[in-house]
Amino acid sequence: MRRGVAELGAPILLVIATAAITGAFSQAHQLEFKNALVMTAIVVALYVFTGNSGVISFGHVSFVAVGIYLGGILTVDPETKTFTMPGLFPFLRHTHIGIVPSLVLAALAGGLYGLAVGLPLMRLSGLPAGIATFAVLGITADVLYYWQKVGPTAQTLSDVPEAGRWTLGIATIIAIAAAYAYQRSRFGRMLRATREDPAAAGASGISVYRQRLIAFTLSGALAGLAGGLYVHQLGLIAPDLTYLDLTFVTLAMLVFGGVASLWGAVLGALAISALNSFLGDAENTVHIGFRLTLPAGTRLVTIGAVMALVIILRPSGLTGGREFGWRRP
Amino acid sequence: MNWGQAIADAISLGALYGLVAVGIGLVFGVMRLINFAYGELITAGAYVLAYTSGWPAPLAILMCVAAVVALALAQERIAFRPLRRMGASPAAMLVATFAVSFLLQAIYLLAFGTRGQIVGTLGRLNRAFTIDGVDIRWIALVATLTGAVLLLGTGALLNRTTMGLHVRAAAQDFRTARILGVRANRVIGFSFVVAGVLAAAVSVLYTVSNPLVQPQMGVPITIFALVGVVVGGLERLWSAALGGFAVGFVYGMFGDLLSSQQTVYLPAVVYGSVILVLLVRPAGLFAPFRARQVERV
Secondary structure (H helix, E strand, O other), rough: HHHHHHHHHHHHHHHHHHHHHHHHOOOOHHHHHHHHHHHHHHHHHHHHHHHHHHHOOHHHHHHHHHHHHHHHHHHHHHHHHHHHHOOOOOHHHHHHOOOOHHHHHHHHHHHHHHHHHHHOOOOEEEEEEEEHHHHHHHHHHHHHHHHHHHEOOOOEEEEOOOOOOOHHHHHHHHHHHHHHHHHOOOHHHHHHHHHHHHHHHHOOOOOOOHHHHHHHHHHHHHHHHHHHHHHHHOEEEOOOOOOOOHHHHHHHHHHHOOOOHHHHHHHHHHHHHHHHHHHHHHHOOOOOOOEEOOOHHHHHHHHHHHHHHHHOOOOOOHHHHHOOOOOHH | HHHHHHHEEEEEEHHHHHHHHHHHHHHHHHOOOOOOOOOHHHHHHHHHHHOHHHHHHHHHHHHHHHHHHHHHHHHHHHHHHHHHHHOOOOHHHHHHHHHHHHHHHHHHHHHHHHOEEEEOOOOHHHHHEEEOOOEEEEEHHHHHHHHHHHHHHHHHHHHHHHHHHHHHOOOOOOOHHHHOOOOHHHHHHHHHHHHHHHHEEEEHHHHHHHHEEOOOHHHHHHHHHHHHHHHHHOOOOHHHHHHHHHHHHHHHHHHOOOOHHHHHHHHHHHHHHHHHHHHHHHOOOOOOOOOOOOOOO
């Protein structure tokens, strides 16, 4: 019981701390802190499937995309929508809801999409599974870029209402709590058993397919929620927001922190976000006891080098795939 | 646009992707590692060509091959060998190659800028010759021939030399091969050298039709080839090559014959068929039929 409190409490405290100190910073920095919260939510969603099942999914950003488009478009004023996106489905064009209901809908849609994709795809494993999920991402990105009935296609839709830091923080905490509840449930434990040894798990009566499908659906719902958060953090929908870059960054964050633990997912997302934002500042001079000015463009190189180094030197990530605990086993 | 020309272009594009597929498949065979940073080798070769555009073509190509092989060996030595020593999980290995790819792209961006460089080394191969009223660009012929020669050469290297025997043994069962005296680092180094030569060849051939070199140019090439490799069948080199060829060929045909209005949903259709193929034949389209059993070692 006490172990459970520490394991769930540590990541939640970290998120609360991030949301709390956000208010102390300038407008530009607040954006980066809020972005860190959203990244945490996305990585946690990815973790629910990839961390517990051991199967890499390249398709999760598709569910994030569904959350972005649905959550964003439904909260924009119908008059604006009729003007900027006349080709939209009537349901999307006329509906106007608040931020919180839009988050619920985004999570539902993400979960449904995850279920629909998972039903055929969860029969695969290993590399074919990875490529198939990537194909889902390719299809989603292509359709969202060209189909005028579902969104602004190649244009940018601004005027999406922005959410405050506590909305983002609380929703991220809900995602973390759901992930934790899942991994401690019998379903989570069964899926982890299939990760360690699929043959033995199958022999003990666990259906690998069913357990993966459950995790994929939950993970899709959390990714949809995270997408809803993302669009309300950015305040806009832009093309190519949800394709390769976001996929690789979130995967790298997860591996950086440690694929096999929730603590690793949260820590990885926040650590890389912090590093990214610090280096961005350092390109315009920061004071950390002394003046530090980095040449423009070093941010990406440094981030790439740090990610590569940590993954190469410590393939199990910063946390080594363990949950938070005071004593190391 | 006529059929003859479209087919010639598609075959040459297929040959290119076949080369990329073999480069990826060779390393996968011995290391069980999909090197996502393979495209960055091609980009590196293209940059070398861009900066040696004024040189005599053979010299520029030689420089390109040397630089790409050196980078391939550096990738292996600095990034992938430590991972293999630590027995990292396949997931961590794969993401490590992403990180290497990301890092190299960032370095290219910092070193060479966003605007892109132009390669002019073999530009005159873009001229066409005519057979029976069909215009065919020289590059289509050169790429197809080079691709065929290199694929056959790689096949001969693997099947006719002692080193090739070691590589094939390591691809069958790495641990047993080591116990029987195959030197692991040598075999892996060798396959990275061959993969590097193939990547350099792709740089030379690809930049003739697409002379603009940008930091991210390798990414779509890797993705397409990787899709081809998995759809064709990863376990054998020839099925991987065939898969790569098929993807390049289909892509080339549609790209030439359809107007841009018609091609917008082409990626969705291609990816949709990829999913179908994988569901029906997870081991790959060209993989031999046999029941796969669960291995317990």
